[in-house]
Amino acid sequence: MRIEQGDFSAIEETASGQTLDEWLELLAKPKTRITLAYLHDHPNATVDELATAIAGKTAVETGRIVTEAEYDEACIYLYHSILPRLDDYGVLEYDHAESAVRDATIPAAVVAVLEIDE
Amino acid sequence: MxxxxxxxxxxxxxxxxxxxxxxxxxxxxxxxxxxxxxxxxxxxxxxxxxxxxxxxxxxxxxxxxxxxxxxxxxxxxxxxxxxxxxxxxxxxxxxxxxxxxxxENTLFSSYDRRQMLAATREIEDRAWRAAEGHLYAGFQRTAALEAQREAYDRLSARGELSVTVFTDDDWDKALEELSVVSASGEIGQFWFVVFDGTVEENQACALVAEEREPGLYYGFWTYDPAFVGELVAYLEDTYDVPEA
Missing domain, CATH: 3.40.30 (Glutaredoxin)
Structure with a gap:
């Protein structure tokens, strides 16, 4: 997943109201990109599933074992940063009480930037 | 437990x-x-x-x-x-x-003798490298102990390492540093190697397997110090293990 020059402009045209800079800042974070890619495939997911995806993808990319401590960190990051922001951006509905995401809809322009295989 | x-x-x-x-x-x-x-x-x-x-x-x-x-x-x-x-x-x-x-703590089944020997060697090597602590090894038959005697004599002479072997049959040969416990019952059914590690390095490990069919073993290995400690306590409490 790599952001290509020239792919950006369409992002700003998503209806979320965020500026291009705000989107780019969000998409610059690897954990956020993994989260979005997973949600594109599974629009309803728990924090556990998302933290597992972050841990697993990190393990693949680094060729090492990712342990429970890193999984816990991913959970905290999802709770306090990624999911509330994506909720603000209108990408998903985050249910704090259930620790789950509902009805994630990743804008097509973001999917294109993430280079997710359809 | x-x-x-x-x-x-x-x-x-x-x-x-x-x-x-x-x-x-x-x-x-x-x-x-x-x-x-x-x-x-x-x-x-x-x-x-x-x-x-x-x-x-x-x-x-x-x-x-x-x-x-x-x-x-x-x-x-x-x-x-x-x-x-x-x-x-x-x-x-x-x-x-x-x-x-x-x-760790996952069971295996159908290990053959070659796989059991390889796993056993790993634990013996750890004990050798540590050169201290206690190593316990169960030999289902005295013939198996005879076959490994040279290796176990070397282990028992290594540094501060103390070695106790268990065998199902009577053992009446004098050995210098190797402690031998003769006992009947489960000793004849199980292949086990237990190393309690050392005080400074966390090297505790154990392999316990039962020969359920001739030449085929069912068992587990563990590197969990608490679990290894329980195995050591069981062996020392149950059998007449000489003081190191």
Whole structure:
């Protein structure tokens, strides 16, 4: 997943109201990109599933074992940063009480930037 | 828990049944791993994860708690008994210790003598390198002890290491530093090697297996110091183990 020059402009045209800079800042974070890619495939997911995806993808990319401590960190990051922001951006509905995401809809322009295989 | 017999140790391990969740775009990967783990105390589940090019496996404990993850390619490499048996990996070369952490206490079945010997050598080597602590080894028959006697004489003469061997038959030959416990019953059924590690280095490890069919063993290995401690306490309390 790599952001290509020239792919950006369409992002700003998503209806979320965020500026291009705000989107780019969000998409610059690897954990956020993994989260979005997973949600594109599974629009309803728990924090556990998302933290597992972050841990697993990190393990693949680094060729090492990712342990429970890193999984816990991913959970905290999802709770306090990624999911509330994506909720603000209108990408998903985050249910704090259930620790789950509902009805994630990743804008097509973001999917294109993430280079997710359809 | 307190172990009340070597077969009791299996019950403790069975309770720790682990779950391997395979995240991949294709279910065939999970099917293959399910075949590989069919003889072990691991349930294999598949979760379709098409968003990523390469899949990964997640180890969870019996309660579903996340224990660790690694890429499928790497998992295949370290698990392949044709290339590198798990117990033979040097911790410096891979993150074998972490792998042990989450694969330990898994049961195996149908290990043959060659695989049992390789796993046993790993534990004996640890004891040799540590040159202190206590090593306990069960020999189902005195003939097996005779065959390994030279190696065990060397181990018992190594530094501060104290070695006790158990055998099902009577043993009346004098040995200098090697302590021999003759006992009937379970000693004749189990192949076990237990090293309590050392005070400074956490090297505790154990292998316990039962010969359920001639030449085929069912058992587990563990690197959990608390569990190894329970095995040591059981052996010392049950058998007349001489003071080191």
């Amino acid at each position: 307190t172990i009340e017999g070597l077969d009791d140790a299996f019950v403790a391990v069975e309770r720790e049944r682990k779950r391997l969740v395979v995240h991949a775009a294709d279910v065939a990967v999970a099917d293959e791993l399910e075949r590989q783990f069919a003889t072990r105390n691991v349930a294999v589940d598949y979760r379709r994860t098409a968003a990523f090019d390469e899949g990964f496996v997640v180890i969870r404990d019996a309660d579903g708690r996340f224990r660790g993850t690694l890429g499928i390619d790497q998992f295949d490499t370290v698990l392949s008994p044709e290339t590198t048996p798990l117990w033979a990996l040097e911790p410096s070369e891979t993150e074998a210790d972490e792998l042990f952490d989450f694969l």
